[in-house]
Amino acid sequence: MGMRRSVLIAGLCGLLLGGVLSAQRPETAEERAAVRAARRAAAQERAKATDTPLERWQRMTPEERQRALAKLPPERRRELQQKLQQFRNLPPAERQQLRERYRAFSQLPPEQQNHARELFRQFNSLPEDRRPTVKREFEELRSLPEAQRRVRMSSEAFRSRYTPAEQQMLQDLTRVFGSP
Numbered sequence: 109m110g111m112r113r114s115v116l117i118a119g120l121c122g123l124l125l126g127g128v129l130s131a132q133r134p135e136t137a138e139e140r141a142a143v144r145a146a147r148r149a150a151a152q153e154r155a156k157a158t159d160t161p162l163e164r165w166q167r168m169t170p171e172e173r174q175r176a177l178a179k180l181p182p183e184r185r186r187e188l189q190q191k192l193q194q195f196r197n198l199p200p201a202e203r204q205q206l207r208e209r210y211r212a213f214s215q216l217p218p219e220q221q222n223h224a225r226e227l228f229r230q231f232n233s234l235p236e237d238r239r240p241t242v243k244r245e246f247e248e249l250r251s252l253p254e255a256q257r258r259v260r261m262s263s264e265a266f267r268s269r270y271t272p273a274e275q276q277m278l279q280d281l282t283r284v285f286g287s288p
Contacts, residue, residue, distance in 0.1 A: 162195065162207070212285070224284050230277050242274055249282045257282060 165173065177185050195203060213224060234242060249257050260266055261279060270278065 162210070165192070216284070220284060223280070227277060227281055227284065230273075231281075234274070238274070242270070242278065245270070246278055246281050249278060250285065254286075 165176075168176065177188070180188065195206070198206070213221065216224065231239065231242065249260065252260065261275070261282075267275065
């Protein structure tokens with residue numbers, strides 16, 4: 109009797125499970141469309157969680173953008189509008205590169221993000237004529253393997269080309285933002 113009861117229970121469970129599964133399967137075209145729409149909405153919500161602020165801005169309607177800008181102080185509003193215009197004027201490849209850099213930055217722990225912000229402030233405080241040189245060096249250092257990077261930064265040519273503050277900044281930038 110015990111074996112027969114087990115088979116009966118297993119059969120009932122199978123029937124119930126089959127009934128539940130078939131009840132969950134959309135039968136009509138409308139139901140299937142609703143399921144697809146719900147899946148799309150869920151995927152969009154997941155994407156929103158990883159979007160950059162710029163991507164969220166771009167998804168806003170013009171009215172939502174105006175309301176967001178109206179909440180800012182005038183100076184901050186002008187600054188943001190300038191930066192948005194600069195971003196729109198970039199070639200698509202550069203816009204994509206900035207998005208990727210932002211994502212890399214946003215994945216850093218908070219203390220490293222703060223350190224990176226300080227490095228950006230230091231970089232921006234460099235004299236105008238030094239920024240392109242230091243930026244070019246940073247990009248070249250990033251492209252090198254770690255061992256070659258150390259050799260380059262300890263060379264006499266490197267030390268004579270950059271001030272001690274610039275050398276430290278380049279060292280810190282490559283430590284935080286390493287290889288691309």
